[in-house]
Each structure stands twice: as structure tokens, then as C-alpha cells.
Amino acid sequence: MTLLVVSSGKLEVLRNEGRVSSVLPGSQEPGIFLPALGIIADMKTDIPDLHPQGVGRGCNDAEASTTTLTETELASETVFKGRLMHVKCDRVRLPDGRESTREYIVHPGAVVVIPVFDNGDLLLERQHRYPLHRDFIELPAGKIDPGEDDLACAKRELEEETGYTAAEWREVTTIYPCIGYSDERLAFYLAKGLKEGNHGRDHDEFLEIFRLPFAEAMQWVRDGRICETKTVIGLFWLEKMLQQGW
Amino acid sequence: MTLLVVSSGKLEVLRNEGRVSSVLPGSQEPGIFLPALGIIADMKTDIPDLHPQGVGRGCNDAEASTTTLTETELASETVFKGRLMHVKCDRVRLPDGRESTREYIVHPGAVVVIPVFDNGDLLLERQHRYPLHRDFIELPAGKIDPGEDDLACAKRELEEETGYTAAEWREVTTIYPCIGYSDERLAFYLAKGLKEGNHGRDHDEFLEIFRLPFAEAMQWVRDGRICETKTVIGLFWLEKMLQQGW
Numbered sequence: 001m002t003l004l005v006v007s008s009g010k011l012e013v014l015r016n017e018g019r020v021s022s023v024l025p026g027s028q029e030p031g032i033f034l035p036a037l038g039i040i041a042d043m044k045t046d047i048p049d050l051h052p053q054g055v056g057r058g059c060n061d062a063e064a065s066t067t068t069l070t071e072t073e074l075a076s077e078t079v080f081k082g083r084l085m086h087v088k089c090d091r092v093r094l095p096d097g098r099e100s101t102r103e104y105i106v107h108p109g110a111v112v113v114i115p116v117f118d119n120g121d122l123l124l125e126r127q128h129r130y131p132l133h134r135d136f137i138e139l140p141a142g143k144i145d146p147g148e149d150d151l152a153c154a155k156r157e158l159e160e161e162t163g164y165t166a167a168e169w170r171e172v173t174t175i176y177p178c179i180g181y182s183d184e185r186l187a188f189y190l191a192k193g194l195k196e197g198n199h200g201r202d203h204d205e206f207l208e209i210f211r212l213p214f215a216e217a218m219q220w221v222r223d224g225r226i227c228e229t230k231t232v233i234g235l236f237w238l239e240k241m242l243q244q245g246w
Numbered sequence: 247m248t249l250l251v252v253s254s255g256k257l258e259v260l261r262n263e264g265r266v267s268s269v270l271p272g273s274q275e276p277g278i279f280l281p282a283l284g285i286i287a288d289m290k291t292d293i294p295d296l297h298p299q300g301v302g303r304g305c306n307d308a309e310a311s312t313t314t315l316t317e318t319e320l321a322s323e324t325v326f327k328g329r330l331m332h333v334k335c336d337r338v339r340l341p342d343g344r345e346s347t348r349e350y351i352v353h354p355g356a357v358v359v360i361p362v363f364d365n366g367d368l369l370l371e372r373q374h375r376y377p378l379h380r381d382f383i384e385l386p387a388g389k390i391d392p393g394e395d396d397l398a399c400a401k402r403e404l405e406e407e408t409g410y411t412a413a414e415w416r417e418v419t420t421i422y423p424c425i426g427y428s429d430e431r432l433a434f435y436l437a438k439g440l441k442e443g444n445h446g447r448d449h450d451e452f453l454e455i456f457r458l459p460f461a462e463a464m465q466w467v468r469d470g471r472i473c474e475t476k477t478v479i480g481l482f483w484l485e486k487m488l489q490q491g492w
Contacts, residue, residue: 069374080326085349103331104377128315131350179375236482
């Protein structure tokens with residue numbers, strides 16, 4: 001048995017320690033995800049660069065990987081278009097040549113703002129989320145308007161939802177919250193130099209805003225009081241930025 | 247102006263430092279989210295317990311909060327039911343008494359497994375995700391079958407997708423990935439004492455599994471190579487469990 005271990009930018013091949021399988025044993029692609037085919041002959045154990053230039057925050061990894069797992073579109077149909085939600089069902093070709101269908105939501109993408117006061121406190125929101133019939137504690141966030149720039153959206157959403165503007169903005173990361181059934185993309189921004197003003201919430205947008213020390217917020221992640229994906233990721237990432245220079 | 251700050255289990259009221267607004271200024275509810283109404287008369291500044299018993303990992307916070315932001319169901323209709331996806335559109339009563347509609351996905355919930363080898367390496371997957379037309383690096387995960395227990399599902403999914411079984415299981419947390427338009431719940435489990443076996447993937451489930459040192463995985467989160475919500479949260483949480491006893 002052969003096990004592939006990626007370590008310090010090198011691909012190492014270990015034997016008799018476990019089994020890593022590929023469902024596509026014919027695949028011969030080079031790269032990070034060389035399939036393990038029992039004892040691999042002529043395996044390159046020195047892969048020059050597993051962190052190539054260009055594989056950065058924008059998740060470009062997919063381009064670098066040849067795509068033996070790829071499903072390709074044969075036909076695409078809108079099966080529901082509501083006030084906000086757009087659902088498609090596509091007929092696809094699977095990697096083994098057979099056909100299947102894939103149902104998913106078409107989403108315009110959204111931004112998440114991590115607003116931090118000068119003393120390190122966070123600006124958070126409490127909002128009712130109807131699908132789960134409960135309130136959640138959240139970072140400010142909102143959907144990107146057609147043609148709108150991510151940063152412009154971040155600035156707009158922070159001010160609309162909280163009334164605050166920020167003097168300093170920093171792009172943080174991009175996360176995909178729901179890859180199984182939505183093409184939603186979440187662009188995270190850090191906002192500092194906060195200054196209060198007047199909010200401009202949508203008429204059916206009901207929320208409360210409040211201020212919370214960072215350590216308290218992390219405790220709320222731990223005890224499950226903060227349990228919503230964009231907020232949990234935003235807080236973990238903020239801790240990395242504060243403590244380890246991310 | 248009055249600002250509410252939750253600090254060390256006490257609610258503190260600061261003046262002239264910022265503005266926290268409520269869209270429901272008539273609200274008089276006690277608790278964490280007391281609305282700030284300019285200068286608040288008779289404000290209790292000593293809230294006895296902001297971490298009450300029973301507000302734990304399962305996100306029971308909603309029950310503790312009186313719900314001035316709540317939207318209530320007036321009517322509910324299935325607007326799309328596909329092979330996997332179930333979309334509803336409900337007519338709701340907003341907090342201000344008006345009506346609106348809410349579109350959302352009904353989801354059975356899912357489990358996420360954080361499989362850690364004895365030496366600290368992670369067992370990860372690469373999988374194509376059609377909605378985004380690219381591959382993602384992911385923790386093993388899968389939907390809960392009707393009537394299935396979370397832990398039973400975690401064990402089943404780990405074995406089906408990777409062939410591995412685990413001797414030691416620990417419940418980690420519950421996260422809601424997509425609260426704006428889905429009722430999906432993600433139950434996270436740590437799996438240790440891994441032992442290889444044979445996978446039993448679904449016929450249209452194509453994926454590769456591989457092993458990655460933990461430090462490398464965290465670097466991949468930082469550089470955006472790992473950028474999918476359940477995996478990012480699972481890795482951050484694992485680091486907290488390893489380093490800070492979460």
C-alpha cells in the first residue's frame with residue numbers, strides 16, 4: 001500500500017502506513033493530488049512547488065489542478081425563480097461518462113465585514129433568520145448588487161446596516177459557504193477606524209447592533225452562542241490577523 | 247448617546263462613545279440585547295448571568311432571547327421539489343406587523359468529520375463541486391439520513407467516503423452554514439484512532455482522499471487553497487482543541 005503525504009512543499013510516498021485511493025485509477029495527472037495506485041512506479045517524490053505563484057487568496061487552486069473529477073454541463077434549466085432565489089437544475093456528464101443531474105442555487109455573492117473598534121471591540125448584529133426560526137449573532141454582511149465591486153458593497157452594507165463608516169479597509173479572504181448546492185461566494189473585509197452615522201436599512205430588514213469585546217466573542221464561538229458560518233470564520237480569521245499576522 | 251458593552255458577564259452602559267440602535271424602540275426586553283434608546287432611564291447595569299446554564303454547544307441561545315425580531319409563518323408552500331433539493335416559500339408576518347415572503351431550502355442536516363491520524367496528520371478529500379465548477383479540498387461530510395443519529399451518520403460517512411473507521415469519536419460543535427436561505431445544520435465530529443478499510447461511495451460520488459500535515463492544512467487555509475466553509479471551520483476548531491483545550 002502507498003500513502004501520499006504532502007509535507008514542506010514536497011510530496012512524499014510512504015508505504016504500509018495506510019491507503020489513499022482514487023476512484024479514477026487510470027489518471028496519470030501530475031500535481032498535488034497524484035492518485036495512489038498501490039505501489040506506484042516512477043513516482044516523482046520531489047514536486048518542485050506545491051505553493052505556486054498565483055495560487056493565492058482568490059482560491060485559484062482549481063485552475064492548477066487537471067480535473068479528472070470534473071462534471072461537465074450538458075443542459076441547464078431554471079426550475080424556480082422567486083423574489084430572491086434562483087434555482088437551476090443541470091444535466092451533467094460525470095467523470096465516468098454517465099449522466100446525472102445537479103440542482104443548485106444561483107447566488108450573486110456577498111460580502112462580510114469584520115468591523116473592529118479602536119479598542120479591539122467588535123460591532124455585531126442580532127438578526128432573525130426565518131429558515132431556522134431563531135435569531136443569530138452575526139457580522140454585518142449583504143448581497144452584492146449587479147455590477148457592484150466587492151469593496152463598494154462592503155462599505156455600503158456596513159453603513160446601511162449599522163450606520164457606521166470605516167476609515168481603513170482590508171481584503172481578508174474569500175470563502176464558499178455552501179458548495180454542495182449554491183454558487184455563493186463570500187468576500188471578507190476588515191473595517192477599522194469606525195465612525196458612527198445613520199443607518200439605511202431595507203424596509204424589511206430588522207436587526208439590532210451591539211458592541212462586544214473580542215475575547216468575549218471568541219468565548220461565544222466556543223460555547224455555541226455564535227454558531228453561524230460567516231461570523232465564526234470572520235472571528236477565527238481576525239484572531240489570526242491579530243496574533244499571527246495573517 | 248448610549249452604548250451597551252457586554253463585558254465579563256456584565257452589561258455596561260457607556261455614554262458619548264458611539265450609537266447602538268434598535269429598530270424596535272418600544273422594546274423593553276431584558277437580556278443581552280437591550281436596545282439603546284438614547285439615554286436609557288432605569289437601565290439595569292448588572293445583568294446577573296450572560297452565560298446561563300443551558301446555552302451550550304447546541305446553540306440554544308434563541309430560546310433565551312425574547313424575540314422582538316421574530317418573523318412568524320402565515321402560510322408555507324413548496325415551490326420546488328427536485329431529486330435532492332426542496333425549496334419553500336412562506337408568507338410571513340414581520341416584526342412591524344406587515345407581511346413579506348421568505349424563500350428557503352429545507353435541508354436534512356449534515357455531519358462533518360475531522361479525521362486526525364495518530365501523528366496529527368489530517369485525512370482530507372478533493373471533490374468536484376458542480377455549482378462552482380471547480381474542485382474543493384474538504385473534510386469528509388455527508389447528509390443525515392431520515393431518522394439517523396448524528397454520530398451514526400458521521401461514522402457511516404467517514405467509512406463510505408474514505409474507507410477509514412475511527413476508534414475514538416468526539417462531538418465538537420454545531421454550525422449553521424447558510425442561514426439566509428437554508429435551514430441546514432452541520433454537526434462536527436472529531437475522529438481519532440483511524441484504521442483503513444474499504445470505502446463504499448455512492449455511484450455518482452467521485453472523490454480522492456489524501457493525507458496532509460496539520461500545519462500545512464492551516465497554511466492552505468491562509469493562502470486560500472482550502473476555502474470551503476465546513477473545512478475552514480473544522481481546521482480552526484481543531485487548532486483550538488489542540489492548543490487551547492476547546
